[in-house]
Amino acid sequence: MNPPPVGWPRISSALVYENAGTIIPWLCEAFGFAVRIRVDGEDGLVEHAELEYGPDDLVMVADARDKYPFRKSPGQVGGANTQNLFVYVDDVEAHFARAKARGALIRRELETVDYGPEHWSDRGYECADPGGHVWWFAQRLRTGPTP
Numbered sequence: 046m047n048p049p050p051v052g053w054p055r056i057s058s059a060l061v062y063e064n065a066g067t068i069i070p071w072l073c074e075a076f077g078f079a080v081r082i083r084v085d086g087e088d089g090l091v092e093h094a095e096l097e098y099g100p101d102d103l104v105m106v107a108d109a110r111d112k113y114p115f116r117k118s119p120g121q122v123g124g125a126n127t128q129n130l131f132v133y134v135d136d137v138e139a140h141f142a143r144a145k146a147r148g149a150l151i152r153r154e155l156e157t158v159d160y161g162p163e164h165w166s167d168r169g170y171e172c173a174d175p176g177g178h179v180w181w182f183a184q185r186l187r188t189g190p191t192p
Contacts, residue, residue, distance in 0.1 A: 058130055059105040062176040063118045065091035069106055071175060072096060075147035076132075076182075077140065078104070098132060119177030129171075129179040137184035141170050144182070149174060157186065164189045 049055050062068045069091070072078045078096040081103070086092040090108035097103055109118050119126055134140045141155050153171035160166065169183030 054101055054103055057103045057105060058128065059107065060130075060176070060178050061107055061109050061116045061118045062091075062178075063109055063120050064176070065094065065106050065108040068174065068176050069094055069096065071147065072106070075144045075149055075174070076180070077134070077143070102132070104130070124177055126177070126179045129181060131181045131183070134182050134184055137168050137170070137182055140182050144172055149180075152179070159187075160189075162189060 066085075066089070069080060069083065073080065073096070076098075078098055081095040081097045083094040084092045090110065092107060094106040095103055096106060107116075109116060109121060137155065141151075145151055149172040151170060151172050155168065155170045157166060157168045165185065166187040167183040168186055169181055171179065171181050173179050
């Protein structure tokens with residue numbers, strides 16, 4: 046198997062927004078992402094952006110565009126989501142407070158989920174960003190035995 050390009054994870058997600066230019070700064074402020082690259086089109090819409098969460102974490106972001114009619118934002122399909130993003134953070138309590146203070150729509154408050162000693166326990170929450178994409182953020186509390 047060939048490795049991915051340097052600086053790219055093997056799997057990354059791409060999110061489409063109706064106003065990516067305003068959502069990108071919000072994602073950085075509320076969730077802690079950093080812009081690695083942003084390419085604006087001649088029409089001022091975001092053609093392609095790459096947001097990093099850590100050295101190995103990447104989410105691509107772009108504006109919905111007529112030339113790609115099969116790529117829609119949640120707002121363009123009645124708020125539906127066909128994917129949710131899950132991110133482990135170092136301090137989920139602080140992350141939750143920051144996201145909530147910046148207007149994230151909290152769908153599930155902070156809670157601890159314990160799958161038993163043979164599995165794991167996480168503390169986390171679920172929210173939606175202003176564009177309607179659903180995110181889960183969690184902090185690992187306990188990991189079960191290694192196979």
